[in-house]
Amino acid sequence: MTLDPTLFGEIDPPQRLLMGPGPVNAHPRVLRAMSADLLGQFDPEMTGFMNQVMALYRPVFGTANQWTMLIDGTARAAIEASLVSLVEPGDTVLVVNFGRFGLLLTEILTRLGAKIEAVSAPWGEVVPLEAIAEAIEKSGPKVVATVHGDTSTTMAQPLEGLGDLCKAAGAYLYVDACATLGGMEIAADRWGADVVTGGLQKCLGGPSGSAPITISDRAAERIFARRHVEQGIRRADISDGAGPRIPSNYFDLAMIMDYWSEKRLNHHTEATSMLYAARECARVALGEGLEARFARHRKAGAAMTAGGRAMGLTVYGDDAHRMTNVTGVCIPAGLDGEAIRTAMRAHFEIEIGTAFGPLQGKIWRLGAMGYNAMKHKVLLTLAALEACLTAEGHAVPLGAAVPAAIAAWEAA
Amino acid sequence: MTLDPTLFGEIDPPQRLLMGPGPVNAHPRVLRAMSADLLGQFDPEMTGFMNQVMALYRPVFGTANQWTMLIDGTARAAIEASLVSLVEPGDTVLVVNFGRFGLLLTEILTRLGAKIEAVSAPWGEVVPLEAIAEAIEKSGPKVVATVHGDTSTTMAQPLEGLGDLCKAAGAYLYVDACATLGGMEIAADRWGADVVTGGLQKCLGGPSGSAPITISDRAAERIFARRHVEQGIRRADISDGAGPRIPSNYFDLAMIMDYWSEKRLNHHTEATSMLYAARECARVALGEGLEARFARHRKAGAAMTAGGRAMGLTVYGDDAHRMTNVTGVCIPAGLDGEAIRTAMRAHFEIEIGTAFGPLQGKIWRLGAMGYNAMKHKVLLTLAALEACLTAEGHAVPLGAAVPAAIAAWEAA
Numbered sequence: 001m002t003l004d005p006t007l008f009g010e011i012d013p014p015q016r017l018l019m020g021p022g023p024v025n026a027h028p029r030v031l032r033a034m035s036a037d038l039l040g041q042f043d044p045e046m047t048g049f050m051n052q053v054m055a056l057y058r059p060v061f062g063t064a065n066q067w068t069m070l071i072d073g074t075a076r077a078a079i080e081a082s083l084v085s086l087v088e089p090g091d092t093v094l095v096v097n098f099g100r101f102g103l104l105l106t107e108i109l110t111r112l113g114a115k116i117e118a119v120s121a122p123w124g125e126v127v128p129l130e131a132i133a134e135a136i137e138k139s140g141p142k143v144v145a146t147v148h149g150d151t152s153t154t155m156a157q158p159l160e161g162l163g164d165l166c167k168a169a170g171a172y173l174y175v176d177a178c179a180t181l182g183g184m185e186i187a188a189d190r191w192g193a194d195v196v197t198g199g200l201q202k203c204l205g206g207p208s209g210s211a212p213i214t215i216s217d218r219a220a221e222r223i224f225a226r227r228h229v230e231q232g233i234r235r236a237d238i239s240d241g242a243g244p245r246i247p248s249n250y251f252d253l254a255m256i257m258d259y260w261s262e263k264r265l266n267h268h269t270e271a272t273s274m275l276y277a278a279r280e281c282a283r284v285a286l287g288e289g290l291e292a293r294f295a296r297h298r299k300a301g302a303a304m305t306a307g308g309r310a311m312g313l314t315v316y317g318d319d320a321h322r323m324t325n326v327t328g329v330c331i332p333a334g335l336d337g338e339a340i341r342t343a344m345r346a347h348f349e350i351e352i353g354t355a356f357g358p359l360q361g362k363i364w365r366l367g368a369m370g371y372n373a374m375k376h377k378v379l380l381t382l383a384a385l386e387a388c389l390t391a392e393g394h395a396v397p398l399g400a401a402v403p404a405a406i407a408a409w410e411a412a
Numbered sequence: 413m414t415l416d417p418t419l420f421g422e423i424d425p426p427q428r429l430l431m432g433p434g435p436v437n438a439h440p441r442v443l444r445a446m447s448a449d450l451l452g453q454f455d456p457e458m459t460g461f462m463n464q465v466m467a468l469y470r471p472v473f474g475t476a477n478q479w480t481m482l483i484d485g486t487a488r489a490a491i492e493a494s495l496v497s498l499v500e501p502g503d504t505v506l507v508v509n510f511g512r513f514g515l516l517l518t519e520i521l522t523r524l525g526a527k528i529e530a531v532s533a534p535w536g537e538v539v540p541l542e543a544i545a546e547a548i549e550k551s552g553p554k555v556v557a558t559v560h561g562d563t564s565t566t567m568a569q570p571l572e573g574l575g576d577l578c579k580a581a582g583a584y585l586y587v588d589a590c591a592t593l594g595g596m597e598i599a600a601d602r603w604g605a606d607v608v609t610g611g612l613q614k615c616l617g618g619p620s621g622s623a624p625i626t627i628s629d630r631a632a633e634r635i636f637a638r639r640h641v642e643q644g645i646r647r648a649d650i651s652d653g654a655g656p657r658i659p660s661n662y663f664d665l666a667m668i669m670d671y672w673s674e675k676r677l678n679h680h681t682e683a684t685s686m687l688y689a690a691r692e693c694a695r696v697a698l699g700e701g702l703e704a705r706f707a708r709h710r711k712a713g714a715a716m717t718a719g720g721r722a723m724g725l726t727v728y729g730d731d732a733h734r735m736t737n738v739t740g741v742c743i744p745a746g747l748d749g750e751a752i753r754t755a756m757r758a759h760f761e762i763e764i765g766t767a768f769g770p771l772q773g774k775i776w777r778l779g780a781m782g783y784n785a786m787k788h789k790v791l792l793t794l795a796a797l798e799a800c801l802t803a804e805g806h807a808v809p810l811g812a813a814v815p816a817a818i819a820a821w822e823a824a
Contacts, residue, residue, distance in 0.1 A: 008464045008467075008468065008691070008695065010445075011445045011448045011461075011688050011691065011692065012448070013448055013449055013450075013451050013457055013458075013461075014451075014457055015449065016449075016451060016452070016455065018450065018451070018452055020452055022681070023450050023451075023452065023453065023681055023684065024450070025449055025450055026449065026450050026685075031446070031447040031448075031449065031685070032447055033422075033423045034443070034446040034447060034685060035443040035444055035446060035447050036423045036424070036425050036443075037425055037427065037428075037437055037438065037443065038425075038430065038435050038436070038437055038438050038613075038619055039425050039426075039428060039430070039435075040428070040430055040432055040435065040763040041435065043428065043757070043763060045425055045426055046425075049423075049425075052420045055420075056420065072485055072486050072489070072620075072621060073484055073485040073489060073662065073680075073683075074484050074680040074681050074682075074683060075680075075681070076661070076662050076679075076680045076681075077484070077485060077489075077662050077680070080660065080661060080662045084660075099644075100644035100645070101644075103642065103643045103644035104642060104644060104661075106643070107642045107643060107644075107661055108661045110657075111657060111658070111659045111660060111661055112659070113659075152644070199681075201450075201681055207450055207683060207684050207685035207686070208484075208680075208681040208682070208683050208684065209484060209621055209622070209683025209684075209685065209686045210621070230515065230516060230519045231515045231518070231519060232511075232512035232513075232515035232516060232519075232564070232768060232769050233512070233768055233769065245522075245523060246523070247523045247524070247525075247659065248492065248496075248523060248660060249488070249492060249516075249519055249520045249523055250485065250488050250489050250492045250520075250663075251662075266768070267488075268485075268486040268487075268488045268489070268620075269434070269435055269486050269487070269488075269611075269613055269620040270486075270620070271485075271486055271619060271620050271621025271686075272435065272619050272620065272621075273438075273443070273446060273619035273621065273685070273686075273689070274619070274621045274683075274685075274686065276423050277685070279420070279423065280423065283420065345455070351452045351455060356644060356645055356678070357644050357645065357646075
């Protein structure tokens with residue numbers, strides 16, 4: 001039964017530049033933070049680190065929400081935790097749907113037994129606020145759920161004013177900001193969003209596996225009304241709510257808030273190394289300054305777009321609502337997109353992204369986010385793409401992409 | 413909105429010896445593995461590492477099951493993924509309940525809408541196989557769910573023969589081996605267990621946040637019958653099953669198996685750093701040799717037990733069914749257990765465990781698992797405990813614990 005341990009060697013991944021839609025290369029400080037030794041989950045230093053994480057993620061989310069913490073899982077785990085805790089079976093939920101991750105919200109909500117209404121835009125566009133307002137009026141939802149930046153289409157949904165619409169209609173607003181958190185402004189309080197979730201592996205420059213979340217007091221109240229403490233750990237100072245039990249234990253945000261509160265009610269065993277990573281991601285972002293960080297992503301997106309166009313490629317989607325950190329570039333007719341991706345990896349150790357669903361085989365997705373939203377990495381990617389396109393026999397104006405990208409970087 | 417990043421300094425946890433019920437100190441090789449850079453989730457090297465993880469965990473689980481992989485979350489996530497995928501609402505599930513984690517199984521199953529029957533033992537004992545057989549016959553369950561080692565009581569449930577009983581009754585067997593995987597023998601195939609899950613943070617000496625799982629072909633067939641691929645990523649070569657949709661997306665084992673299969677159907681973004689950690693945990697365990705590793709845990713448990721008794725303390729629970737990696741020691745009457753725990757931490761930087769529910773304030777839990785199941789760490793813990801008890805005015809035979817523990821280590 002014992003396997004020869006030499007069968008697989010030491011971990012030694014290739015040194016590859018990840019310029020797709022995420023995950024991207026983690027910041028070295030984040031990787032180093034994970035090698036700190038573990039602590040007992042209720043040791044005072046550990047609960048101190050948890051409190052620091054809460055404080056560090058409030059500015060990252062643009063919020064003063066007390067309940068700002070981590071879900072132990074990938075970004076998708078935080079989406080499910082939000083929806084399963086916020087939505088009661090039979091509730092009407094309005095999904096703002098403009099890409100694959102809008103479909104994911106629908107998919108998760110279907111499994112939870114929600115009644116789903118959708119207000120959709122064609123892929124490559126966003127949903128106008130008026131259309132959302134109309135859909136809210138028509139469907140009377142308990143929750144409105146939207147993605148902020150949908151990497152499948154590279155579009156960012158404007159969210160200014162949406163919270164007011166929701167509040168006026170008695171609805172809660174959920175926002176999936178996985179792909180933009182730390183790269184574009186997230187203004188949970190100003191938007192009036194009740195629950196916003198993210199991930200580390202995009203603009204925050206960390207590994208996937210821990211997902212930041214923030215919850216408004218109003219949403220927390222609704223969720224605590226569904227609190228049911230586990231039989232093995234009931235305490236006199238924590239009483240159950242009158243609402244229907246949340247159908248998941250792991251994703252029960254009432255229990256997770258109790259765990260992160262001074263009550264420290266035992267739930268899961270906090271993923272310590274991932275918490276160290278999340279803490280360092282936020283320290284790196286706040287150390288740079290959020291405004292500077294957003295500007296860096298804006299410059300990177302502008303440079304990638306300008307460089308692609310200078311090569312004669314069509315940039316996918318609506319210019320007015322582009323995410324700054326990922327750019328869709330149309331694969332020229334007659335060209336095998338996967339052959340180019342393979343050449344990029346084989347010759348240059350650069351990964352660029354493929355696409356999903358209706359865009360599969362139609363666009364590449366060029367990311368520049370977190371630690372990779374840097375001028376030299378954008379330029380290297382464009383220069384390598386030019387060489388690979390040329391080698392595959394697709395004529396591009398030689399030497400045009402890089403100077404166009406530099407000019408766009410400087411102008412943005 | 414920008415926070416002063418110097419408000420919280422570099423990550424620098426105290427160098428503490430974690431001798432409680434877990435998490436414990438991670439093996440340094442595991443911590444170092446996590447600092448390797450990330451890869452794109454479908455890069456060939458990444459899928460290669462995923463395949464290696466599958467191969468490495470088969471011997472750890474004592475199985476030839478193809479479906480041996482990781483769940484991206486803590487050990488509790490893997491429990492919920494197993495139950496939500498295996499159990500259909502309305503199914504009868506028999507829970508083998510002998511501690512807090514049996515209650516957790518019940519709690520999760522309640523939320524899933526299962527009809528729950530329980531066969532229980534008093535805390536500190538295990539459930540006799542005959543009692544389980546009788547309960548199976550009486551309740552006709554679709555699934556039997558049990559914990560292997562329940563750290564809340566320090567008892568390990570014998571599982572030899574249970575799979576045969578289940579198969580004869582047409583039931584599936586789920587085993588939560590979080591607290592024993594890598595420390596006591598797990599024989600998924602010999603036991604006839606259909607799904608077994610673990611965690612890294614106990615005997616495998618890693619951080620929490622990734623949970624190994626193995627699934628028999630028979631269970632996989634049942635789960636694939638409930639496959640519903642997300643709308644955004646449907647493909648011609650993957651068809652939905654006829655069974656009822658699994659009520660969770662994140663924990664849908666059909667989609668997770670498709671992600672880990674050569675189909676590489678997109679689901680979550682695999683938590684790469686945690687996968688590196690899990691891979692290294694298994695390499696360390698298989699490099700030591702599983703038999704040698706089990707023996708080391710056996711010696712550590714025997715030494716801790718003997719040392720506690722030599723100090724005149726009562727060791728909690730049934731001697732015949734003790735977990736080897738965590739030992740319950742009764743807090744002497746009149747003594748404040750928390751004061752001793754605090755002194756152990758303050759003077760010696762050693763953490764020992766408190767207890768839950770009916771045992772709160774009644775026992776300490778002394779762990780010796782994974783990287784900490786070592787002679788010197790057991791001896792240091794006993795010597796420190798002797799000093800702290802003495803300082804608190806509880807007379808113990810001075811100098812007796814350490815030689816008793818050494819003798820027990822050598823004899824075991």
